[in-house]
Amino acid sequence: MKALVLDKAYNYKVKDVELPILQDDEVLIEVKASGICTNDLRDYKGGSIYSLPRIGGHEYSGVIHSVGSKVNKKRFAIGKRAVAYIIPACGECYFCKRNEENLCEDVPSSKTFQNEGGISGFGGFAEYVAVKARDVYIYENEVPFEIMAMTEPLACVISSVNKCNVQFGDDVVIIGGGYMGLLHLLVAQRKGARVFLSEPDESRRKLAISYGCTAAFDPTKYDVVDEVKKLTDGRGAEVVFDTTSIAKVAQQAIEMTCPGGRCMLFSSIHPNTPIALDAGRVHSKEIEILGSVSPTVPTFNQAVLMLDKKIIDPEFLIHKVLPFTDVDLAFQEALKPDTFKVIMKFNS
Ligand SMILES: [Zn+2]
Numbered sequence: 001m002k003a004l005v006l007d008k009a010y011n012y013k014v015k016d017v018e019l020p021i022l023q024d025d026e027v028l029i030e031v032k033a034s035g036i037c038t039n040d041l042r043d044y045k046g047g048s049i050y051s052l053p054r055i056g057g058h059e060y061s062g063v064i065h066s067v068g069s070k071v072n073k074k075r076f077a078i079g080k081r082a083v084a085y086i087i088p089a090c091g092e093c094y095f096c097k098r099n100e101e102n103l104c105e106d107v108p109s110s111k112t113f114q115n116e117g118g119i120s121g122f123g124g125f126a127e128y129v130a131v132k133a134r135d136v137y138i139y140e141n142e143v144p145f146e147i148m149a150m151t152e153p154l155a156c157v158i159s160s161v162n163k164c165n166v167q168f169g170d171d172v173v174i175i176g177g178g179y180m181g182l183l184h185l186l187v188a189q190r191k192g193a194r195v196f197l198s199e200p201d202e203s204r205r206k207l208a209i210s211y212g213c214t215a216a217f218d219p220t221k222y223d224v225v226d227e228v229k230k231l232t233d234g235r236g237a238e239v240v241f242d243t244t245s246i247a248k249v250a251q252q253a254i255e256m257t258c259p260g261g262r263c264m265l266f267s268s269i270h271p272n273t274p275i276a277l278d279a280g281r282v283h284s285k286e287i288e289i290l291g292s293v294s295p296t297v298p299t300f301n302q303a304v305l306m307l308d309k310k311i312i313d314p315e316f317l318i319h320k321v322l323p324f325t326d327v328d329l330a331f332q333e334a335l336k337p338d339t340f341k342v343i344m345k346f347n348s
């Protein structure tokens with residue numbers, strides 16, 4: 001099969017690699033679409049802490065091509081549309097036993113990340129991927145493969161919104177109007193919140209407004225903490241989602257969270273500079289500061305249902321769809337700061 005193999009920074013090559021050998025309990029997915037994620041970009045730019053060569057791609061969708069001998073052939077019928085939960089959790093460690101497989105102790109040392117002498121990676125930038133049947137989720141409806149490829153990022157956002165326990169009538173601030181920020185907008189709205197956005201790019205602010213955001217500010221022109229307080233009778237917002245990677249912004253996010261509110265630090269922070277924290281206010285105003293990383297099994301399932309039932313339609317967040325053979329162009333597009341999701345097509 002053909003796969004995109006990253007040998008060194010800025011160097012993805014189309015290569016012939018061996019088709020995965022299917023185990024008894026595995027499903028072979030014929031990949032149709034695969035989204036480029038921020039951490040694929042980090043690997044591409046040479047910031048990877050994972051072993052090379054690497055086949056990235058964890059936001060993929062496709063159809064079932066074949067199944068191992070012990071797989072339920074009715075449930076996982078050949079030709080069905082499918083996506084896969086991509087955390088290679090061990091199922092055995094302290095965190096896995098608490099249903100926190102996104103925090104699994106063994107994941108960082110798994111072959112997905114460290115595979116000396118072999119190819120590391122989630123494998124979604126290839127024509128076929130073999131996955132354990134227990135990690136495969138079926139789409140029952142004819143949802144486009146590009147939309148199905150958004151399951152994993154949407155699941156990350158659902159995890160984040162669930163943790164913040166958004167209530168009907170809450171004020172929510174989203175900091176950063178990129179792909180993940182606007183997915184937060186779509187999900188938070190369905191939880192009955194009034195949503196404000198902080199985003200320097202005017203076209204993104206307009207887009208957010210057109211999708212139901214109540215007000216959007218330019219943080220380069222306004223003090224966003226003040227603006228949020230003005231709109232909330234001086235209280236701040238019940239829930240704040242910081243989707244940027246800037247440490248200083250995390251500090252502001254905490255400052256604009258109202259008493260009793262929750263502040264989600266959603267993104268990884270680069271560079272990870274420590275921030276000043278008003279610990280006294282966190283105590284006396286009962287501010288909850290939360291983190292969220294990767295989807296869990298239930299939130300991945302919720303993302304499948306949200307997209308399969310068309311409860312949300314994030315099609316407007318697709319920037320470009322390109323054949324995987326145009327990998328250089330696809331990564332150039334994805335690296336531009338003002339683009340949303342770039343998706344590569346396989347087997348089309
Ligand atoms: Zn991702």
Ligand SMILES: [Zn+2]
Pocket residue numbers: 089090091092093094095096101103104105106107
């Ligand atoms: Zn584990």
